[in-house]
Amino acid sequence: MLVPKRRVIFKALTATVAALCIGRFPALTSPAAAAEAGVAGWTVQTIEALADTLIPGERRFAGDVAVAGAVTGPGAVQAGVITALSSPQLPLAPFLPEIAALLNARAITYAADHLIFLPLTTPAFVALPFRHRTALVSQLFDADDPDRMIWQLLSLLTGLAFDTAAHLDTRQAVTTGHPGLNWLGFPSPGSDGLWRFPDFSYGRALAILHSATTPSGSPE
Structure with a gap:
């Protein structure tokens, strides 16, 4: 059933990458809100487990099955x-x-190949031990995997959520302590809400400031 929709899913993933890079859309605020939007239950657990395999974190609460706590x-x-x-x-x-x-x-296929018992109370991927989740995800990126582009784009989106807080306004993300930006040491803006960097990236100015440049840095 997925095969005819593979191209549609790929297009949706690509459009989502573009939208998150632009960062101009009202985001949901919680997994509970995601459930109200129609993404709930085992879907959330499975996507969370995949994201936690790509960028692991600690468990959010006792008994957290999606996050392995690696x-x-x-x-x-x-x-x-x-x-x-x-x-x-x-x-x-x-x-x-x-x-x-x-x-x-x-x-399920991976578990059968490795003689791993999967309980029926959780999604199959969530039930895998973390080392087996990692091994399976590695296989998903094999050059001959028919769904490789799906997993590649999904991993890119996962990175955008952690590394850039692409679903949030950057100032909001920093001031509210976004876990990814905080962990990476992303700097806070100045008192006017803007970021300025006093040191040149290459240790020296690469060009002379044009006399017609406005205070905001734009040409007149």
């Missing part, structure tokens, strides 16, 4: 990956259940 500190889940992916203003949310189903199908 490291200390925040990961993609804590940084709001579900919020970023499930906004109704983006084209991706309707396809997340199918992407999760595809990943769980791959997890």
Whole structure:
């Protein structure tokens, strides 16, 4: 069922990358809001488990099954990956259940090949131990994997959620302590809300400031 829609899903992922890079859409605020938008239950757990495999973090609460707790500190889940992916203003949310189903199908095949028992109470990928999640995700990026581009774009979106807080206004993300930006040491803006960098990237000025440049840095 997924095969005819592979190109549609790829287009939705590409459009979502573009939208997040621009960062101009009202985002959801929580997994609960994501559930109200139609992305809930096993889909959320599966996507969270994939994001936590790509950028691991610590468990949010006792009994957290989606986040494996492989490291200390925040990961993609804590940084709001579900919020970023499930906004109704983006084209991706309707396809997340199918992407999760595809990943769980791959997890069932992997578990059968490795004689791993999977309980029926959680999604198959979520039930895999972290080292097996990592091994399976590595396989998803094999050059001959038919769905490789789907996983590549999904991993890019996961990175955008953690590294740039692309689903939030940057000032809002910094001032509210976005886990990813805070972990990376992203600087706070000045008192006027703007970022200025007193040191030249190459250690020296590469050009003389044009006399017609306005205070904002734009040419007249």
